[in-house]
Amino acid sequence: MGSAILNGILMGSIYGLTAIGLTLIFGVLKVINFAQGAFLMLGLFSTYWFVELTGANPYLALIFVVPFTYFTGYYTQKFLIKPVFESEKDVREPIGVIIVTTGIWYMLDNLALMLFGAEYRTINVPSLSEAISFFGLYAPLSKIIGFFISITIAGALFWFLKYSKMGKAIRATSQDREAASLMGINQYKIYNVTFGIGIAICGIAGTVLLPFYYVYPTAGMHLDILDFVIVVLGGLGSIPGALVGGLIIGLIESVGSQFISYSWTIEIIYLLFLVILFVKPEGLFGVKGEF
């Protein structure tokens, strides 16, 4: 039981990491990025190929994965999302952007299928996957590292948004687009950067997941739905919320299946999701316009 709780916490924080990009992008652009899972898959594949081709430690892949996914995100926003965003400026319930991101999702997933085939791939690093024990609890090293990376990334992002110049500009834009642009902030530049950061975090999540997960073209899809649940639970736009949402999901999955069949825990997660949407749609940490 203790190990189940521990696993729930570790996995939960990693789920949280996969959702941070989604919540950040929503917070600033007010757009739900349906391609989240596809970008996660991109992170998984780029980590995989880095490790496969260099034989290096998987975490070293970050030096390649982070810039690669950052620029992918940056230019995706610049060339594909921005035009739709601009044309929908005056629409009260903009949905075009949601649809564009879904189109991107279809394109990325199937591009991967055409390039790499449908095969499942893993990297096997025994030193990382072996469970280490402490106080009678077990957890694999890869998940423990993942936990610390997740916390660090969340903390670093929080700090970045609060104290750096760019971060302040991002927050200003997220709170009031017009006001920010009056203050001389180029809102689309901010969107590009935000999207880039969001996708780069997907990339990092890919690196964190791969040592104990697998990759194939639609690998991100399962996490996609989970991520939606997590961000709504924690509050769309809230970074601590994403972590807490992730933890809740991780714990339900891990602890719940000690009592009932695992396939029912997903139903519980859906139910919880609906209840939150109806009772407290702003989520647990959703302060409007705040992270």
Added chain:
Amino acid sequence: MGLSKKQIKVILLIFSTITVFLIPVFIKSQSYLQIFIVVLFFMYLTTAWNFVGGFAGVLPLGHAAFIAIGAYVSTILFMQYHISPWIGMFAGGIFSAIIGVIIGLPTFKLRGAYFALATMAFAGGIKVLIDNIDTIGPINVGGPRGILINYSGNSFVNFQWVSKVPYYYIILTMVIILVLFTVFMMKSKIGYYLTAGGEDPEAAASLGINVAKYKLIAMALSAFFTALAGSFYAQWILYISPQSVGNMNLSFEIAFIAIIGGRGTIIGPILGALLLKPLEEFTRTYIGSALPGAHLFILGLVLVLVMIYQPRGIQEIVLKLSRKFMKRISKKV
């Protein structure tokens, strides 16, 4: 002799109606007919979706749940209680409408992105629920294995035929009824109020419109009609499973076809299905087996391009072209 535009339109309308009805006479190939049925099936679904996703102005991404409800209700009634699917169809529709209202009550309070997520979660929850339930009391739901409907030979009461032709006419009739219903509804007070609420809920409320009430009406109607299609699907394919009638991709596909066609217009969803489904069928057949994934890649690309260059859907282009076409014809004739 000069024909007025109106006369040309009348002629075209009569001609196209006759054409649609004669398709099974010309097209002997059952597989082409199958494609036509698929096209009509999606035309019907997107038109029903459009009540909420188009006119009511929100983005529902969980309509597969209503298809599943319709399919399961009529199938369970038919297989276990020997009730004709024709009756089961309406039972499913009414049940689905009730569920639609129950789910609509809280969700319409949510805006934009949240509404999309809520409907998605609702549909996801329904699918996982069916996946996990084998039986409810005496009712056999079949869990993930689904239910196969026994084939018992040509029978109107049983809603079963060997030939695809009857299915073609049934779904065609369903589409015509639904489109006519939509046309009449949109020209009535309900339609005006629904559109107003969809375009600007706050401005609509200031004109005395109970926006939530009209959205709920739209939801109930949409759920009702969508469920009928679910029952049709069950009798047409003779097999249902949570994977086939309840999966997320189906919900998405309905929404995308309607949006690419042009949501919130009557012609948009029809055009979307008419152009996209054959395109999909074509790419799947001719590219899909050689290069798996290429056809879905193309769909994604079309989606992105349409959103960037033609956000109001392809109906706009088609309307323009057909207007030009009409002008040329009326000059010549």
Added chain:
Amino acid sequence: MPILKTEKLTKKFGGLVAVKNIDFEVNEKEIVGIIGANGAGKTTLFNCISGNLKTTSGKVIFDNKDITGHKPYEIAELGLARTFQVVRPFANKSVLYNVTVGAFLRTNQKSEAIEKAKEIINFLNLSSKTEVLAKNLTLPERKRLELARALATSPVLLMLDEVMAGLRPAEIQDMLKIIEKINKKGIAIVIIEHIMQVIMSVSNRIYCMNFGEKIASGTPQEITKDKNVIKAYLGDEYGIPEN
């Protein structure tokens, strides 16, 4: 006899008091102006009356009924119509369609609604634009459309939120004529403006607001002489802008 009355109406946004203890009255068939600088709380007051915002405390009484906390559509049904500061037509629909939506409030018959809508369109000199899509109208036309739509709901009281803003002097004169015309039909009108001069001529009475509080009320003549008003308001903004 007052048709609309607010009693100690207060609206707070978090710590900020946007409207403070406002007592406000509109009599039948009267034109009442509300003036005040930007951010004085005029629109917030409007939104509280029309139900678009929940009041923090106080009461709104319309036609002898307490309508505090009622939904906007319920209030509209009772005969209180409003326009928005930023016009909000149904952009992809024709003028006729827009106005017909309003007219449907009092009838379920489409033919009746359309007839009434056409009547109102004529009344507001928009008949040449009947079939034009709202998004293709000019700003003054849009303002008139917004007015037409509200008028179509057959209100007893019409609340206009800065219908003159952005209009040229000649257009403002047109609009003033229209407002008088509407008033002559027996409809009471409340107008918000931050440019005082424009409503001086049409208003029977004027309220002046500053920082959420009512600082003066009375006839236009009284208001122009009021010390508080001059101090808080007129000093820098009095007069029609140059163009």
Added chain:
Amino acid sequence: MYRKYLFGYGSQLTMVLFVTLVFGVFSSYAQAASKVVVIGNILPLSGPSASVGVEGKNMREFVIKKFNAAGGLKCDGALNGSKIKMIYLDTKSDPTVGVSDVQQLINQDHADLLTGAWNSGVTYPATQIAEMNKIPFVVPVSVMDRITERGFKYTFRVAAKDSWWTKDQFKFIDYLAHKSGKKIKTVGFVYINNDFGKSFDDVWVKLAKQYGYKVVLNQAYGEAATDLTPIVLKMKSVKPQVVLLVSDAADAILLQNTMASYDVHPWALISSGGGQADPSFIKNTGKNAQYLFDESEWASDMNRPGLQELNKSFKKIYGSDVNGETMDAYIGIHTILATLQKTCSTNPDKFRQAILNTEFKGGPFSVMAYPSVKFNGKGQNVNAGLIMVQVRKVGNKYERVTVYPEEDARAGFKIVFPQPNHY
């Protein structure tokens, strides 16, 4: 006013329909008649089961290319010298698409025979369409019992059905206990919650009762499961001696690696083909899968004449070894070819008669695990037998080593039970 709308749409509808009509007429003319037998294949070429679908397609290509190169059908009758034309359509593992594929193959491509589907959920409704159109459908893989229990005349299944798979698994547990002298009391079931897994689990529960085992773990997980640690931890706390599995490829890999990382090992882990038979499984688990038993219809290490040559030439072209999935495709397609050689006609009733009256053995069939293919009146291959392989270290690699039945076991390998590092 709405009259205007209706008329407007009418003209557009007409335009589109016109285009479609013209398109239809042209493509039906394009169908040139020639002396070929058309075999329609429906396979999951994209979507979740794409990897097995593509493998199956490769093997079919391999067989048919060779067959056509050697001169096609050689028989006494109208079809003598005919080549085989294969048409592949993608089902995406979706029943609706599968049904529509079958329609198209029958009506547009005029397929004489059908085969494939892989996913039971697709095969099930697809065979019904074939039956209604009287087109023989040879099912090489799908194991769902009910596929051959509907009294169909034109559905033939080469594979063993799921009740046989489960029955043999319990027989095997019995055998393990007997052989090792250990008493087995508790079992656990872990399966993917789809038609495949659920069907197995239903029978397992019944059989466990019958055999007197206590079921201490019965866990289903959804297709979207991302972390299987909770199940592994549960297993660790209730410790079933034998655990039976049904998995798809991704979750099989995930489960095996998670069990290894938590060092959770029952006495025996017995899987049911599916994910554990996917070639990517051993590639991605390696040592972690050691001592796993997988039930199978075939294994590459069986001592069968011609097998090594087959494997060599297949691997040369497609880069992968022959495995259970490809072998199923191989046998399925050869069953069709052999039947055609007999009938020399594509008449469905002659096909049925010939396939039912033939015992397929020798020649290409000699590489099978069981001696021959023989169908009963329901169209089920009654000889389909099952074997057990165990993942073992051979040299410095991990391989699927046949260990049961004893006469087929690879030389020098004995069953390891209970596995040495069990809890």
